[in-house]
Amino acid sequence: MDRKHYADEHRAFADAFRAFADKVVAPHYLDWERNGLTPREVFLEAGKGGFLGMAVPEQYGGGGVDDFRFNQALNEQIAFAGITGAGLGLSLHNDICLPYFLAYTTDEQKQRWLPGIASGELITAIAMTEPGAGSDLNGIRTSAALDGGDYVVNGAKTFITNGVNADLVIVAVKTSSDPADRRRGTTLLVLERGMPGFERGRNLDKLGLHSQDTAELYFSDVRVPVENRLGEEGEGFRYLTEKLPQERTSIAISALAEAAAALQETLRYVQERKAFGTSIGSFQNTKFVLAEIATEVDVAQAFIDHCVDRLSAGELTAADASKAKLHCTELQGRVVDRCLQLHGGYGYMTEYPISRRYADARITRIYGGTSEIMKSVISKSLGL
Ligand SMILES: Cc1cc2nc3c(=O)[nH]c(=O)nc-3n(C[C@H](O)[C@H](O)[C@H](O)COP(=O)(O)OP(=O)(O)OC[C@H]3O[C@@H](n4cnc5c(N)ncnc54)[C@H](O)[C@@H]3O)c2cc1C
Numbered sequence: 001m002d003r004k005h006y007a008d009e010h011r012a013f014a015d016a017f018r019a020f021a022d023k024v025v026a027p028h029y030l031d032w033e034r035n036g037l038t039p040r041e042v043f044l045e046a047g048k049g050g051f052l053g054m055a056v057p058e059q060y061g062g063g064g065v066d067d068f069r070f071n072q073a074l075n076e077q078i079a080f081a082g083i084t085g086a087g088l089g090l091s092l093h094n095d096i097c098l099p100y101f102l103a104y105t106t107d108e109q110k111q112r113w114l115p116g117i118a119s120g121e122l123i124t125a126i127a128m129t130e131p132g133a134g135s136d137l138n139g140i141r142t143s144a145a146l147d148g149g150d151y152v153v154n155g156a157k158t159f160i161t162n163g164v165n166a167d168l169v170i171v172a173v174k175t176s177s178d179p180a181d182r183r184r185g186t187t188l189l190v191l192e193r194g195m196p197g198f199e200r201g202r203n204l205d206k207l208g209l210h211s212q213d214t215a216e217l218y219f220s221d222v223r224v225p226v227e228n229r230l231g232e233e234g235e236g237f238r239y240l241t242e243k244l245p246q247e248r249t250s251i252a253i254s255a256l257a258e259a260a261a262a263l264q265e266t267l268r269y270v271q272e273r274k275a276f277g278t279s280i281g282s283f284q285n286t287k288f289v290l291a292e293i294a295t296e297v298d299v300a301q302a303f304i305d306h307c308v309d310r311l312s313a314g315e316l317t318a319a320d321a322s323k324a325k326l327h328c329t330e331l332q333g334r335v336v337d338r339c340l341q342l343h344g345g346y347g348y349m350t351e352y353p354i355s356r357r358y359a360d361a362r363i364t365r366i367y368g369g370t371s372e373i374m375k376s377v378i379s380k381s382l383g384l
Contacts, residue, residue, distance in 0.1 A: 001298040005069065005305040005308070006069060010073050011073075013073055014074070016049065016050075017073070017077045018077045020046065020051060021077060021078065021081035021083055022081060024042065025087075026083060032210075033085060033211045037164060037211065037213050038085070038165070038212065038213070042090075043121075043123050044120040047120030047121070050063060051074060051094075052093060052117065052120050053098060053117050053118030054070045055098060056118045060111070060114035061114065063118075066312070067312050068249070068311050071095050072304075074090070074091070075095070076260075078090070078091065079254060080257065082357075084209065084254075084258065084360045085208070088161060088209060088254075089123070089162050092161050093124050095246060095249075097117075099243050100126070100230055100243060101114060101117060102114075104239055105230065109227070109228075113190075116167070123162055123165045123168070124167070124168045124170070125160050125162040125163055125166035128140070128172045128240065129157060129159050129160070130142060130156060130157055131158050135369070138237070140174060141155055141174065142154065142156065142173045143173060143174050143175075143177070151173070151187075151224045151226065152221055152223055153189065153191070153197075153221075153223075154219055154220060154221060155173070155219050156201075158201075160215050160217055161212060161213075163200060163216070164215050165213055166193070168191075169192075169217065170189075170230065171190075172187075173188075173189055174186060183237040184234045185234065186240070187233045187234060187236045188229070188230040188240075190228045191222060191228070196223070197222040198217070198218075198219055199220070200218075201215060201218055206363075208360035208363065209363060241318070244368075245311070245321035245322075248322060248368050249304075249311055249325070251364055251368045252324035253304055254364070255329040255361070256297065256301060256331065258332050258360070259293070259296075259336065260297050261357070262335055262336050262339040262354060263297060263339065265339070265353055265354060266342050266343065267290060296331055297331070322377040323374070323378055325374050326371055326374035329361075329364040329365045333365060337358065339354055339357075340355065
């Protein structure tokens with residue numbers, strides 16, 4: 001498809017990131033997949049290359065450009081470079097955590113945190129999910145009680161991306177347990193590495209995304225200064241609602257790029273692989289499957305590019321972001337399954353990228369809000 005979406009500077013940024021991914025990440029990627037962790041140094045290197053904090057104002061060491069097409073270009077190259085597990089931490093840092101640090105911080109907090117976020121010295125994470133509450137964000141139980149100038153935090157979080165590497169974790173806590181006002185009881189606090197009582201649990205063993213650290217976090221009487229609160233007390237649920245559309249758009253971009261990358265790889269494979277004296281690609285079934293995938297990917301791309309434009313303009317609705325996530329992640333699941341089928345038995349071997357794409361894909365229909373929750377958001381916009 002002839003995409004007019006990017007200007008020269010976005011394409012140059014994408015090329016520069018791809019060169020970084022090929023040089024700094026790809027040669028070590030399979031080792032990191034085996035070890036279950038992407039080294040922290042990758043963030044420092046990404047920071048030096050200008051691939052972190054593109055939206056951070058220049059006075060704090062960032063790129064000073066509030067244009068989500070740069071984030072989109074970066075996420076697409078993560079997929080095409082085949083470094084999905086390592087890249088997810090960078091996307092989470094740039095696309096999902098940074099918006100909270102830009103929107104809800106005081107000048108003093110900006111001075112304290114933004115330079116390190118842009119340089120990669122401070123790695124970020126966001127902790128909403130708990131062992132007993134995921135889709136139902138209002139059901140969280142981690143509590144924060146004000147005591148003098150500190151909140152005293154107790155509770156646990158699980159499935160936290162960048163959970164091992166993170167230096168700053170945005171933690172959703174309950175500051176009020178009034179059952180009549182469940183939403184107003186949520187507050188966002190920034191917990192910092194090394195605070196007494198803040199412990200990491202297991203780095204969880206997963207189906208895919210092995211090089212991505214996904215961890216448990218425990219809080220036992222952690223004293224968090226009031227100066228580490230994001231925005232106002234009791235407004236956390238509103239802040240999450242405001243920023244979840246960007247998170248969902250980011251996941252949708254990556255999901256669609258994974259589908260496009262799987263298509264590219266499979267096109268190459270079916271032209272090389274022979275059966276019955278001819279290439280697999282010459283069978284009508286192969287042609288039709290790949291023609292359907294190419295069509296679905298291009299149609300979805302047009303909607304994603306529209307959503308990214310609306311997001312950069314501050315006009316993306318929660319329902320449209322949910323449609324993007326629902327559609328692109330479900331599409332990704334179908335595409336990687338069909339592409340793996342065209343690889344035959346080799347597609348099941350981990351040395352073939354399609355097998356990793358297949359395993360990595362399964363989570364995108366779950367995290368950032370499940371497909372079922374996306375349908376709930378969309379149906380509300382229909383007045384149901
Ligand atoms: C690899 C990975 C990384 C993650 N990273 C993060 C992170 O960085 N930060 C973070 O906070 N969380 C993170 N998560 C958590 C993720 O967002 C949750 O797993 C997800 O929101 C679903 O919550 P749950 O697992 O509690 O499932 P549940 O809420 O228990 O849902 C179970 C099933 O019930 C369905 N369901 C629930 N409610 C409804 C409803 N109202 N209507 C219809 N169906 C419903 C769901 O769709 C799902 O199919 C991550 C998870 C994984 C696996």
